[in-house]
Structure formats: C-alpha cells, structure tokens
Amino acid sequence: MLKVGQIGCGGIGGIHACCWKNLQDKVQLVAVADFNVAKAKEISKDCGAKVYEDAIQMLENENLDIVDICLPTFLHAQYVIDTMKYVKNIIVEKPLCLNAEEAEEIKKAAQKYGATVLVGHVVRFSDTNDYLAKLIKSGEYGRVIEANFYRISPKPVWVKDYENVNKTGGMPIDLHIHDVDYIRYIMGSDPKDVESIVIRNENGIVENIWSSYFYDGAVIHAEASWIYPVCMKFKKSARVRLEKAVVEFSDNNILTVYPEDGEAFSQTFAEKNMDFGINISDMMPFYNELSSFIAYIEGDKKAKVVTLDDAIAALKLVIRELDTAKACVAGRK
Numbered sequence: 001m002l003k004v005g006q007i008g009c010g011g012i013g014g015i016h017a018c019c020w021k022n023l024q025d026k027v028q029l030v031a032v033a034d035f036n037v038a039k040a041k042e043i044s045k046d047c048g049a050k051v052y053e054d055a056i057q058m059l060e061n062e063n064l065d066i067v068d069i070c071l072p073t074f075l076h077a078q079y080v081i082d083t084m085k086y087v088k089n090i091i092v093e094k095p096l097c098l099n100a101e102e103a104e105e106i107k108k109a110a111q112k113y114g115a116t117v118l119v120g121h122v123v124r125f126s127d128t129n130d131y132l133a134k135l136i137k138s139g140e141y142g143r144v145i146e147a148n149f150y151r152i153s154p155k156p157v158w159v160k161d162y163e164n165v166n167k168t169g170g171m172p173i174d175l176h177i178h179d180v181d182y183i184r185y186i187m188g189s190d191p192k193d194v195e196s197i198v199i200r201n202e203n204g205i206v207e208n209i210w211s212s213y214f215y216d217g218a219v220i221h222a223e224a225s226w227i228y229p230v231c232m233k234f235k236k237s238a239r240v241r242l243e244k245a246v247v248e249f250s251d252n253n254i255l256t257v258y259p260e261d262g263e264a265f266s267q268t269f270a271e272k273n274m275d276f277g278i279n280i281s282d283m284m285p286f287y288n289e290l291s292s293f294i295a296y297i298e299g300d301k302k303a304k305v306v307t308l309d310d311a312i313a314a315l316k317l318v319i320r321e322l323d324t325a326k327a328c329v330a331g332r333k
Contacts, residue, residue, distance in 0.1 A: 006067070124304065
C-alpha cells in the first residue's frame, strides 16, 4: 500500500485528506504537516496520521511514496523542490507556482532528482468536463467550431491575502487558469493566437478577464472573475459548438447534447457533497483526480494526469494573456 504524506491542511487540504481516506484500499495517509497544528490534528482524527508542524521533519522521518502539497501558491515552488530531495512522486495543487521563472526552477529540479510532479488541475476530472472531453476526442460530432466557458466566483474571503498577487498570483492565475488548462486539454495544444481584455481595479489588480483563443477553424472564449458579492454563489458553465452538435452544462452536474440530427439527451452525474468552508462542496472531481494519479504512479501510463509540462504551459498561456491584454481601470474601491 502506498504511503502518503500531506503538506498543508487548510481548505483544499481538507478535501484532499477526505479523498485519501476514501481511497484507503489503495493508499494510506500516514502523516500530515501544517504550521497550524490544530488544523493538522483535525485532519488526523479520521485517519490516524502522524502530525507534524514542520514539513521537512515529516519528510526526513517518514518513509513516503507520495507527497501531496496543498499549500498557498507562493509556497509551492519551495516545497515542491524541497520534497523532491526525499520523495519522487509529488502531487501539488494548482496553480503550479506564481510565474514562469519558478516553473523553470521546478522543471530543472524534477529532471535533476528524477521526480514525477503531477498538478491538481481538477476541472479535467469533473464528470461533466471528462464526458465533454471524451466526446470531443471521439470525433463523433465532428471538431470544435466555437465554445464559451464561464467561471464566476464571489470574493474568495476564505483565502488569506487573496488580492495579493505575490501570494496567490491573482484571479487569472488562481481561478481563470482552470479553464485555460481545460481548453488546452480539449484542443490538444496552445492556440495560434489569443486576445484578452481585463478590468483592473484602482490598485492595478486584475478583477475580470475575457479571453478569446484562436485555433485553426475554431474560436474559444473564456470569462472569469472573483470580485462578486460574498452572498453570490459560485457559477460555472460551458457551451461547445461542434460540427454536428452543441454540448452544454452548468453547475448542476447535468450535461446536455443537442445533435443536429435527432433529439437532445442529457447525462446526470452524481455529486459527493461535503462542507469544507470554501466554495467547493462536490468532492467527486478531486476523488477522480487522485484516483487517476495513483493509477499513474502505480504504472498505468495511460491514466489521465496533468503533467508538469501541462501545468507550465497553462501558466505561461495565462501570463501571455496578461502581458498582451487590453485593459481598462474600473476604479472599484
């Protein structure tokens, strides 16, 4: 049985720990580390994991097969690289890191230590997104012609310093990157060109982004923001026009296909809901993600994973959008 150590026991850490517990026929969460020992102890209650305040001490003392890093983004590069010195299989939450320089440091270190780094771009693993991706790749309804992705969040007040781009990367790197990674995944590559419009607040922080991605014969649009009132619910949706059908889904885990010939039909997918204190309740995509990552680590190289190269490419595309975006200042206080 694979032994897992987890670094970070906050909101996302709680979700991952719950998934590890539900995967106990394959893995055992044997140790958790967090500066906030109380959070680490809370997670350890359900699985009996040993609690550490210092992650490096955990790495030195435990014989681990996998380390799962669920820390704030600004700590990812440091802890991913430090972990490689002890453990060769690493899972890190998205985004991989804050910038291209950190990404290259991680890649060089992975090559040096022979480490496998898988990144938690969980959108690929939701049942609706997975179904859509398989439908596109099958070619049953032809190629993608046009698509729209929409991802709107209330202010993420559960994230400390969420507007501090030096810690979170800001909304585009933390939130918008979900759809950027997925678009690259379903299309198989970077776009030939991209055009973006952003709204910045009076401090220059990007609060809204609208991007158009141009592929041969296809245009894809994505909108994202996280400045909406806390009382609003998180919303996401997708509509993809293929040559022979339109596919759409939103927050309710129901995907509908509208064929050019024939009747519309829907697929409804199960949720596994829990309250983690953040704007995520459905644990199923994370369970699917970690299950697939385990299969890959155990030797199934056909298992779906988000590789280090995938994550770096998504990060660089978001940076490209920000570097070339047309901007207006909304002046929101």
